[in-house]
Structure formats: C-alpha cells, structure tokens
Amino acid sequence: MTETREPVLRVVPRPGDINANGHIFGGWVLSQMDIAGGLEASRVVNDSRLATVAVESMKFIAPVLLRDVVSVYAEVERIGRTSVSVRVEVISSRNRGAEQVKVTEGLFTFVAIDEDSRPRPIERSDGGGA
Numbered sequence: 001m002t003e004t005r006e007p008v009l010r011v012v013p014r015p016g017d018i019n020a021n022g023h024i025f026g027g028w029v030l031s032q033m034d035i036a037g038g039l040e041a042s043r044v045v046n047d048s049r050l051a052t053v054a055v056e057s058m059k060f061i062a063p064v065l066l067r068d069v070v071s072v073y074a075e076v077e078r079i080g081r082t083s084v085s086v087r088v089e090v091i092s093s094r095n096r097g098a099e100q101v102k103v104t105e106g107l108f109t110f111v112a113i114d115e116d117s118r119p120r121p122i123e124r125s126d127g128g129g130a
Contacts (some may be wrong), residue, residue, distance in 0.1 A: 007071035007091075008036040013064060023063035029104060030055070032072050033088045037108035040074035041084040046123040048112040053083065058106035068092035070103075082119040083111045 011032055013024045034052055041050055064070060071091045078085040089105045114120040 005073055008039050008074045009072040011070045011072070013066060013068065013070065015066065018066060021063075023065065024068075026060060029060075029064055029070070029090060030058070032070060033090060033104070033106060034108060036072035036074045037086040037088045038110060040076060040086050040088075041108075041110040044076055044079060044084060044122075044124055045112055048120070048122060049114075050084070050110040051113050051117065052108060053111045054109040056107040056109070058104070060104045062092070062101050062103045064090075064092050064103050065094065068094055068101075069097075077107065079122065079124065081121055083109050084122065085109045 009032060013028065017024045017028045019025050034055075038050055038052065042048075069092070071093065073089045073091065075087050076084060077087045086108045087105070088108055090103045092101045092103050093099070094101060111119050112122045
C-alpha cells in the first residue's frame, strides 16, 4: 500500500484522545483501523453483515500526535468461504502535510454473519463465487 492511493478513512484526533504521554491512545488508532478495514471488507461482500474476528501482526511503529491528520489505508488480502482478511496501514500527516509518518499496520479478519450472528458463506459483490 502506498500513500498515492486514496485512504478509506481520514480522521483528526481530538484532545480527549490523548494519553498521559501526550500521544493518541493506541485503542483510538485501533478503532479507526477496524472501521476502515470493515468498510473495505464490505466492498467485496454482497449484502452481508461483518464482524471483526481477529487482528493479527499488529505493530505500532510511531506515535500519533494531537495535530496529525490520520489517513487509514486498507486493501483486501484474502477472501475465504466466510471471511475476508484486510491489510490496514495508518499514515500520519504532520506539519501541515510536510511530513508523512507510517505509525502502524495490521491484518484484520472479518467474518460474514447471518441474522443470528453466526458465520455464513460470503456472496461476493464482484461476481465471484462463495
């Protein structure tokens, strides 16, 4: 993934998102990643609810600062019978866009669920089979 792509989500952290170190809470960043990953996963499934079932290989590389503009990029990595794996990367834009810092990345897995919140086969919206 590169910064030349359009982000799935672009967010500015608020003062209430700061931890005692003056950085943005990791949980706030993780929630933005989960939202973006879910949005990207929903593009490849047809009329299906999704639930996050795993976050793998998550690593924080640099802190997110208060005045950063956070861009979240997501790309489908794998589509299984009931699940979609999405690679999510977060880039912070600092100093009015003069500096781009990769702050974290991770692999999120979402499962398609039915009305009873049980896994169900994915019907792909791109014409592919389940």
